[in-house]
Amino acid sequence: MIERNSNVHIAVQAALKAGAVIMEVYDSPDFGVEIKADKSPLTIADKKANDIINSYLLPTTIPIISEENKQTDYAIRKNWQECWIVDPVDGTKEFIKRNGEFTVNIAMVRDGNPILGVIYVPVTKTLYVAEGNKKKSFKAVLESHDASIENILKKAVLLKPKTPSKTIEVVGSRSHMSPETMAYVADLEKEGCQVTIVSKGSSLKFCLVAEGNADIYPRFAPTMEWDTAAGQAICNAVGVQVIAQDTKAPLLYNKKNLLNPWFICK
Numbered sequence: 001m002i003e004r005n006s007n008v009h010i011a012v013q014a015a016l017k018a019g020a021v022i023m024e025v026y027d028s029p030d031f032g033v034e035i036k037a038d039k040s041p042l043t044i045a046d047k048k049a050n051d052i053i054n055s056y057l058l059p060t061t062i063p064i065i066s067e068e069n070k071q072t073d074y075a076i077r078k079n080w081q082e083c084w085i086v087d088p089v090d091g092t093k094e095f096i097k098r099n100g101e102f103t104v105n106i107a108m109v110r111d112g113n114p115i116l117g118v119i120y121v122p123v124t125k126t127l128y129v130a131e132g133n134k135k136k137s138f139k140a141v142l143e144s145h146d147a148s149i150e151n152i153l154k155k156a157v158l159l160k161p162k163t164p165s166k167t168i169e170v171v172g173s174r175s176h177m178s179p180e181t182m183a184y185v186a187d188l189e190k191e192g193c194q195v196t197i198v199s200k201g202s203s204l205k206f207c208l209v210a211e212g213n214a215d216i217y218p219r220f221a222p223t224m225e226w227d228t229a230a231g232q233a234i235c236n237a238v239g240v241q242v243i244a245q246d247t248k249a250p251l252l253y254n255k256k257n258l259l260n261p262w263f264i265c266k
Contacts, residue, residue, distance in 0.1 A: 102122070114253060
């Protein structure tokens with residue numbers, strides 16, 4: 001399922017090592033918080049994790065789009081057939097709150113479509129992995145950030161989306177529940193659906209749908225490509241689609257504007 005020295009192996013190694021350094025900061029008595037130009041928070045964990053991930057991905061010679069890297073001009077990017085898309089700490093607000101619901105996101109896209117996804121939850125040492133061409137995603141709860149391939153595969157459990165039922169479990173954000181999302185839920189209820197809200201931070205919202213712990217994740221609030229690429233890869237591999245509300249087609253990546261449109265994952 002993971003071939004040694006393959007791109008997915010490299011991404012997994014990068015995510016685990018990043019997770020280890022993130023936890024060093026997370027477990028420290030105090031860490032500083034900066035506010036970036038877009039008003040989003042930044043910690044030393046974001047910076048350290050980004051450095052580690054870059055150290056693993058740069059040798060592949062595949063270009064990188066990371067939230068914490070200086071972005072390459074689109075005049076150059078538009079010629080990339082493949083690229084990595086990285087969020088070193090997705091859910092920095094959750095990290096600051098110390099609620100554990102933050103992740104390391106690493107994806108690879110080809111011709112705008114996510115073909116590989118790795119999401120790592122450092123607090124619980126939970127790893128999600130997908131290689132789109134294999135049409136499978138798995139989850140592994142590890143004992144160490146230094147887990148070997150053999151140990152990861154031993155712990156791997158294939159993901160399976162939820163079977164439809166009378167109750168629709170809708171994923172909402174702990175930090176970003178928008179009025180539009182609340183209106184969407186209200187519309188489902190008007191149609192006679194029994195709706196339960198499942199709250200999670202970061203890219204874990206995609207994982208809930210992919211592993212059958214929720215039915216649908218509507219996102220009617222801003223996200224960037226690095227917030228969604230890995231989660232979309234994991235969902236796609238098990239038959240869950242992430243559909244843009246404007247085009248009614250799957251989200252695409254390495255766009256001129258790295259801001260995503262609104263979408264529904266189901």
